[in-house]
Amino acid sequence: MNVLQFTDNGIYCPAGDFYIDPWKPVKRAVITHAHSDHARWGNQYYLCENASVPLLRLRLGNDIQVQGIPYGETIYFNSVKVSLHPAGHIIGSAQVRVEQDGEVWVASGDYKLENDGLSAPFEPVRCHTFITESTFGLPIYRWAPQQQIFDGITQWIYENQQAGKASVLLAYSLGKAQRLLYHLKDKVDHFLAHGAIAIPHEVLLQEGWPLPPIERITPDTPKTAFKNAVIIAPPSAEDNAWMRRFQPYSLGVCSGWMQVRGNMRRRNADAGFVLSDHADWAGLLEAVAATGAEQVYATHGFSSVFARYLTEKGIAAKEVTTSYGDEDIITNPES
The missing domain is CATH 3.60.15.10 (Ribonuclease Z/Hydroxyacylglutathione hydrolase-like)
Structure with missing residues (x-):
């Protein structure tokens, strides 16, 4: 039937x-x-x-x-x-x-x-x-345990901060971005985010999900706010003028596609984290x-x-x- x-x-x-x-x-x-x-x-x-x-x-x-x-x-x-x-x-x-x-x-x-x-x-x-x-x-395509991946992201953020760089993580605006924020909330004091991340995030906060507060990046956000910052952005923000304000920064892509050697290079990323939903x-x-x-x-x-x-x-x-x-x-x- x-x-x-x-x-x-x-x-x-x-x-x-x-x-x-x-x-x-x-x-x-x-x-x-x-x-x-x-x-x-x-x-x-x-x-x-x-x-x-x-x-x-x-x-x-x-x-x-x-x-x-x-x-x-x-x-x-x-x-x-x-x-x-x-x-x-x-x-x-x-x-x-x-x-x-x-x-x-x-x-x-x-x-x-x-x-x-x-x-x-x-x-x-x-x-x-x-x-x-x-x-x-x-x-x-075989994923490592997520705790191992988040430990790697945390270490990468620390190394960027030691080098005086912001850490920009690219992740889908609904799902993976909240997963990142949830697992990094005890490691990072303050998050900044693209509007496409902030909008669904605010809805989920209002619904009572256990997520950390984030600061939405606007044209008025001072450049000083980006020093050593952790910034969450959607993949569409890659390679556009919106990201240039964060210099100096290191770019990390969170995607299952990072499992394939060469994808990180093609994305012009500094780091690739094999994190998939x-x-x-x-x-x-x-x-x-x-x-x-x-x-x-x-x-x-x-x-x-x-x-x-x-x-x-x-x-x-x-x-x-x-x-x-x-x-x-x-x-x-x-x-």
Whole structure:
């Protein structure tokens, strides 16, 4: 039974008449998380996990019709049972469990298995069919424990300060930026941030998330404030006039893509920190195995390689083309 179908508008449930993370406007959309490639403007009705509601309103407008539900609560679309389960990707991220006549499909959205301390930890959901991302679906992508990575970032900041330099860290504005701030808050006294970081950060502070205060950089921020400072900025700020005011500074890029030798050089970065909010190769395999799924669809990323590997291991797997992948369209980028 095809509980879910891949259509021109997105992942569709015919019996329930809803879509999961549609990339074209539809009547009913179940949203896995608030990144711009999964939560798009123009749908009539949105359903998401409770913590995603203020983030969806921030990115899509306060006038959207959105309903939030807690993890594990079941609702019905016609005769179809739908529930949301932790994905561990960012705050409010969820996997969507869809059950029709005893057949269970799970659409994972984006996910990671390591507990970041903010996102609800990934929860494997047993199912017949699993739709998985494969952003880092190659064996070369294997993450070190996050504490090791944050220790490296802390040491890098210290060395920059000893050299009289500011430390500029590039990280996605929603998700990774908060992860950095959360794990560095006991190591750094004061953070400055680009407006694209500060806006969602302020929303999350208002919602009670345990994040440190930050200072938003504006045209009036004096140059003296940047000496030895720790500055968080989105990837889009790289190589533009906005960053020149921080000289002298050292640039660090926080991304899973830093695993590949040469990417740091191509980004003109002084340091590359392999920090990702997606599962690595081992994490993807562990997640698939934990579902017990007999059938797997691999979406955005190295989907053909990952699907082929699963097939060789005896799991019926296919590659599916979607419109996911560009997760950091900046809200109000002007600082």
